[in-house]
Amino acid sequence: MPPRITAKERMQITRQAMPEQNATERSHNFLEVNLGFPERLALLEADRCLQCKDPRCAKGCPVGVNIPQFLDLLSNGKIAEAAQSLLCDNALPAVTGRVCPQETQCEAECVRAAKGLPVGVGYLERYVADWAREHRDQLPQNKPQPSGKKVAIVGSGPAGLTAAGELAKHGHAVTIYEALHKPGGVLVYGIPEFRLPKKIVAQEVERLEEAGVKIECNVVIGRTYTIPELQQNFDAIFIANGAGLPVFMNVPGENFKGVYSANEYLTRINLMAAYEFPRSDTPVLQGKRVAVVGGGNVAMDAVRTAKRLGAEEAMIVYRRTHDELPARAEEVHHAEQEGVRFEFLTAPLEVVGNDKRWVTGMKCQKMKLGEPDSSGRRRPEPIPGSEFILDCDTVVVAIGTKANPLLTATCPDLKLNKWGNIVADENGATSIPGVFAGGDIVRGAATVILAMGDGKKAAQAMHSYLSKTAAVTA
Amino acid sequence: MPSIGQFPNSRKPLMGYFLSPMHRILAKQTLSPNVTRLDVQAPRIAQIRQAGQFAIVHLAENSERIPLTVADSNPETGTITLVIQAVGKSTNELVALNVGDAIRDVAGPLGHPTEMIESGHALCIGGGVGTAVVHPIAQSLQQRGVRVTSVIGGRSKEWVIFEPELKRYGQVVVCTDDGSYGRKGFVTDAAKEILANDKVDIVYAVGPVPMMRAVANLTKTFGVHTIVSLNPVMIDGTGMCGGCRVSLGNEIKFACVDGPEFDGHLVNFDELQDRLATYREFEQKSLACASENCRIEKQLSAQAKA
Ligand SMILES: Cc1cc2nc3c(=O)[nH]c(=O)nc-3n(C[C@H](O)[C@H](O)[C@H](O)COP(=O)(O)OP(=O)(O)OC[C@H]3O[C@@H](n4cnc5c(N)ncnc54)[C@H](O)[C@@H]3O)c2cc1C
Ligand SMILES: Cc1cc2nc3c(=O)[nH]c(=O)nc-3n(C[C@H](O)[C@H](O)[C@H](O)COP(=O)(O)OP(=O)(O)OC[C@H]3O[C@@H](n4cnc5c(N)ncnc54)[C@H](O)[C@@H]3O)c2cc1C
Ligand code: SF4
Ligand code: SF4
Ligand code: FES
Numbered sequence: 001m002p003p004r005i006t007a008k009e010r011m012q013i014t015r016q017a018m019p020e021q022n023a024t025e026r027s028h029n030f031l032e033v034n035l036g037f038p039e040r041l042a043l044l045e046a047d048r049c050l051q052c053k054d055p056r057c058a059k060g061c062p063v064g065v066n067i068p069q070f071l072d073l074l075s076n077g078k079i080a081e082a083a084q085s086l087l088c089d090n091a092l093p094a095v096t097g098r099v100c101p102q103e104t105q106c107e108a109e110c111v112r113a114a115k116g117l118p119v120g121v122g123y124l125e126r127y128v129a130d131w132a133r134e135h136r137d138q139l140p141q142n143k144p145q146p147s148g149k150k151v152a153i154v155g156s157g158p159a160g161l162t163a164a165g166e167l168a169k170h171g172h173a174v175t176i177y178e179a180l181h182k183p184g185g186v187l188v189y190g191i192p193e194f195r196l197p198k199k200i201v202a203q204e205v206e207r208l209e210e211a212g213v214k215i216e217c218n219v220v221i222g223r224t225y226t227i228p229e230l231q232q233n234f235d236a237i238f239i240a241n242g243a244g245l246p247v248f249m250n251v252p253g254e255n256f257k258g259v260y261s262a263n264e265y266l267t268r269i270n271l272m273a274a275y276e277f278p279r280s281d282t283p284v285l286q287g288k289r290v291a292v293v294g295g296g297n298v299a300m301d302a303v304r305t306a307k308r309l310g311a312e313e314a315m316i317v318y319r320r321t322h323d324e325l326p327a328r329a330e331e332v333h334h335a336e337q338e339g340v341r342f343e344f345l346t347a348p349l350e351v352v353g354n355d356k357r358w359v360t361g362m363k364c365q366k367m368k369l370g371e372p373d374s375s376g377r378r379r380p381e382p383i384p385g386s387e388f389i390l391d392c393d394t395v396v397v398a399i400g401t402k403a404n405p406l407l408t409a410t411c412p413d414l415k416l417n418k419w420g421n422i423v424a425d426e427n428g429a430t431s432i433p434g435v436f437a438g439g440d441i442v443r444g445a446a447t448v449i450l451a452m453g454d455g456k457k458a459a460q461a462m463h464s465y466l467s468k469t470a471a472v473t474a
Numbered sequence: 475m476p477s478i479g480q481f482p483n484s485r486k487p488l489m490g491y492f493l494s495p496m497h498r499i500l501a502k503q504t505l506s507p508n509v510t511r512l513d514v515q516a517p518r519i520a521q522i523r524q525a526g527q528f529a530i531v532h533l534a535e536n537s538e539r540i541p542l543t544v545a546d547s548n549p550e551t552g553t554i555t556l557v558i559q560a561v562g563k564s565t566n567e568l569v570a571l572n573v574g575d576a577i578r579d580v581a582g583p584l585g586h587p588t589e590m591i592e593s594g595h596a597l598c599i600g601g602g603v604g605t606a607v608v609h610p611i612a613q614s615l616q617q618r619g620v621r622v623t624s625v626i627g628g629r630s631k632e633w634v635i636f637e638p639e640l641k642r643y644g645q646v647v648v649c650t651d652d653g654s655y656g657r658k659g660f661v662t663d664a665a666k667e668i669l670a671n672d673k674v675d676i677v678y679a680v681g682p683v684p685m686m687r688a689v690a691n692l693t694k695t696f697g698v699h700t701i702v703s704l705n706p707v708m709i710d711g712t713g714m715c716g717g718c719r720v721s722l723g724n725e726i727k728f729a730c731v732d733g734p735e736f737d738g739h740l741v742n743f744d745e746l747q748d749r750l751a752t753y754r755e756f757e758q759k760s761l762a763c764a765s766e767n768c769r770i771e772k773q774l775s776a777q778a779k780a
Contacts, residue, residue: 179581179710179712180581180710180712181532181539181578181579181581189714217579218530218579218580218581219581220581220582220584220711220712223582223583223584224518224519224522224581224582224583225518244712244713244714245713245714245716246714246715246716248716248719248726254726255719255721255726255745255749257748257749257751257752258752260717261715261716261717263714263715263716264709264715264716264717267709267710267714267715268709272538272539272709273536276536277756277760278756278759278760278763279536280536281536281537281538281563281564281760282538282539282709283753283756283757283760285752356748357745357748404712404713404714404731405713405731406712406713406731
């Protein structure tokens, strides 16, 4: 039988664009920006994959999704099989399909990127995952034999959720302890609805609960229970409490009314639904001129959120230039389309306020790029005499997060590095036998897929650890 | 050691989330015109909470997360005592609950336990609802063998709370602004007399910001170490948002994880008072919105959305 489609024909298909909400309209609502491929576009895009024998794309993916396999199944109309294949490698594909920095990972390695545009792996991952969410009944459910072992997981972000799913597959009894009242970590309190609808996170959590994972919210490890207490009741522990301690700029005026950390700003709006105030009880200041300091994903989320809350001017204030922005390319592109203003080569010196201590502006300094620093990025240097006042009534500080010492302070045996991150080997093993860690608490602020990769690896290591040890008395 | 992972109430999955273990209200008592005591089921917190710690309470899906001190607890019944002053929407909704009603989420115990002394004389000063926060501190001090003198105050007689409870731990001086009960005047007046006439090793002061500031200024002149319990706006209570930041000298602290109690001689009270006013406009709107008018508005907007 001749192949359904030849390589030449595949090469002739151009990359399909993601249908998206019109930029003017969406900059006033919280609905998802990307609308998702219809079936026709998905099949067409999947046909662009050359089915490489030695697929480079998979090497670019931190969890090694078998990309040609799921794309082949998809393009041949076997979507249930495609979903199964994808879910086998990636526990939260509906999430990663939306938030992975594909352009620096799988798609960066795709051979088609050499001549033209790479296969839209992320968009297709999203397509297949969304199908799987809607057709859960068409996917096989295998109930594993209970192993008799109990595992505790701290934190329900991507690392914790992935590890939970993986461990439940092996029949271990998994309990996730989450400090907040909703599971999901950054996926629910940080990343906004217009990029990752909370319904999707809820469905992924539901899938885990159906697989037998127990989630206890409102449990703050380090306060409600400590790690040594958990050790007495569980056979193994996975710590994935993220990097949730906001870093401030340490400049004068930072405690004026109208200065937020990005964590606070986004938590108010996402977790606490402040954009629906007064239908929800938590308020947020709706600045007319909002300055967001930083250039990463968090900064882009904050500035696009400010726009949606009605800011007349929503600005990014960043020390370097467009080329150095660490945010996902799509996010920067979307922010530009939505009318976000970019103040590049600008560093804040001070927050300025009125006599009532409300923010009225930010004293900034212009920068120029000097020699590359240790990270290889050109170091910004101040231009003397270039100070100016940037007019704004709200400042959102999005310059990073550090490890939160709340948990580690109550577990002195846990080895930390000088920044307070937990020291773990490539399998997530920490200095305490049976205690594993992964995600942002180990890496510092990183990405969803790296956190998931850690969760998966640690779960495998925990499974082999558990196979060698006797169960604690239940 | 209590067994972990076992909560007394069964939970059923709902919309992808397990409902929190039911935090039912087992007892309710009105303490003063706008202060209400609720005994709420929260077995784990009841077992381990210490003086000075608080819980984050989240009444229902669209509610705020608000911090409330654990004023007392009963490990046998698994209940914690919350003493709530109705000041805005969230606290009004809480005090409107009745025995048998439930709170969706209660997380804790949060914050550091109170810094204690092991012997000597402690002066515990409580203003208004702050008296409820002082109560577990006085209780714990007395259990350690510390002599406790409490000075508590309210606008008038019916606003004075926790007097009988505090009497169990030592001498109590009551002050009212109008002189309708105890001595007339502010708690600082009574405290000044005690500081002048008795040896005081440590002062604990909890109440409105102006009261804590006045006490701190007073004790500075006497050179007595003073601990105050700060009440900035909080959300998560775990150190994640930084909204609860307060200035101590040149240092920034997060009240939920580094506090909520701090050295009163270092606290920047002006800044705290100022930051507490951030959402004043919203708070009024939120309260007003609980009224009939807004209910109609909500219905209309719901209809418009459908
Ligand atoms: C606004 C924002 C946007 C982002 N956008 C992207 C993006 O587009 N793409 C991308 O790849 N990455 C993005 N990231 C980064 C990514 O979200 C994180 O790297 C990832 O979520 C880390 O996962 P984690 O599981 O380690 O921790 P988290 O997601 O931080 O989850 C940790 C969980 O542990 C809980 N917890 C903390 N302490 C305790 C405790 N003591 N006891 C119990 N529970 C506790 C927390 O409440 C939280 O739920 C973004 C981050 C932010 C903040
Ligand atoms: C550690 C701590 C312990 C506390 N203990 C008690 C207690 O035992 N009993 C008691 O009655 N009150 C206590 N409070 C104060 C209580 O949390 C607030 O009164 C409550 O949040 C007000 O909510 P509201 O919606 O009713 O009022 P709002 O109308 O929202 O506000 C009224 C006032 O409360 C302040 N406030 C608003 N939201 C918060 C918030 N999320 N966190 C803190 N303050 C806020 C506002 O600045 C304003 O001054 C405590 C606060 C802290 C930080
Ligand atoms: S998980 Fe991320 S990197 Fe891996 S294939 Fe999917 S989109 Fe690409
Ligand atoms: S590298 Fe590109 S073309 Fe090759 S298998 Fe991967 S996605 Fe397909
Ligand atoms: S309440 Fe968020 S850091 Fe303290």
